[in-house]
Amino acid sequence: MHPLLQGVKLVAFDLDGTLVDSVPDLAAAVDAALSELDLPPAGEIKVRDWVGNGSLKLMERALGDALGEAPGSERLAAVHERFLHHYGLEPNARTRLYPGVREALDGLCAAGMPLGLVTNKPQAFIAPILEGFGLAGHFGLCLGGDALPQKKPDPAPLLHLARHFGVAPGDCLMVGDSRHDIEAGRRAGFRTLAVPYGYNHGEPVAASRPDGLVESLAELV
Ligand SMILES: O=C(O)COP(=O)(O)O
Numbered sequence: 001m002h003p004l005l006q007g008v009k010l011v012a013f014d015l016d017g018t019l020v021d022s023v024p025d026l027a028a029a030v031d032a033a034l035s036e037l038d039l040p041p042a043g044e045i046k047v048r049d050w051v052g053n054g055s056l057k058l059m060e061r062a063l064g065d066a067l068g069e070a071p072g073s074e075r076l077a078a079v080h081e082r083f084l085h086h087y088g089l090e091p092n093a094r095t096r097l098y099p100g101v102r103e104a105l106d107g108l109c110a111a112g113m114p115l116g117l118v119t120n121k122p123q124a125f126i127a128p129i130l131e132g133f134g135l136a137g138h139f140g141l142c143l144g145g146d147a148l149p150q151k152k153p154d155p156a157p158l159l160h161l162a163r164h165f166g167v168a169p170g171d172c173l174m175v176g177d178s179r180h181d182i183e184a185g186r187r188a189g190f191r192t193l194a195v196p197y198g199y200n201h202g203e204p205v206a207a208s209r210p211d212g213l214v215e216s217l218a219e220l221v
């Protein structure tokens with residue numbers, strides 16, 4: 001077991017970029033929404049750097065990039081709806097689990113560790129994605145970016161999770177790929193563990209100084 005898990009009674013995982021490489025499907029849905037406006041596709045390389053603050057922010061970045069100026073709120077809302085539509089059709093078509101994820105989640109569950117999921121992705125997509133990988137049953141509570149008024153890097157979703165399980169924040173571990181996960185974890189009073197392979201706006205997540213860093217989640221177990 002990883003030393004950071006010593007005494008930990010609840011592990012909270014981020015989803016995109018931590019458990020699943022979802023950018024191929026996110027980019028496909030972004031590009032489908034843009035193409036309806038005859039705008040050029042963004043592609044996976046750009047989308048990778050735009051993921052992390054939820055789907056509305058993703059589309060704001062995509063539309064702003066395509067238009068060359070900040071989009072108006074009505075136009076953004078309409079394109080965001082089209083993104084949600086396209087993404088919901090096939091959220092798992094090309095999404096893959098990262099190596100070590102299944103071993104880690106299976107191992108933690110087998111050891112009786114309660115697990116939660118805190119993502120900035122809309123709640124509606126969590127179950128289809130986890131069910132697609134046979135992992136929905138591993139998590140006692142999953143919170144999407146629209147589950148509460150606040151999303152990461154605000155600590156509120158993590159504190160909600162800790163309260164739900166009746167665990168003190170100091171006995172919880174947040175595992176994520178981006179500065180938003182590490183900041184939310186730190187502000188909530190959780191321990192923090194980062195993975196370097198995900199999405200962090202093109203910056204190394206180590207710059208956020210997590211308490212630990214693992215190349216693969218298999219190192220947890
Ligand atoms: O949807 C996003 O922007 C990011 O989602 P995450 O919090 O699971 O990384």
Ligand SMILES: [Mg+2]
Nearest residue numbers: 014016017177
């Ligand atoms: Mg992430």
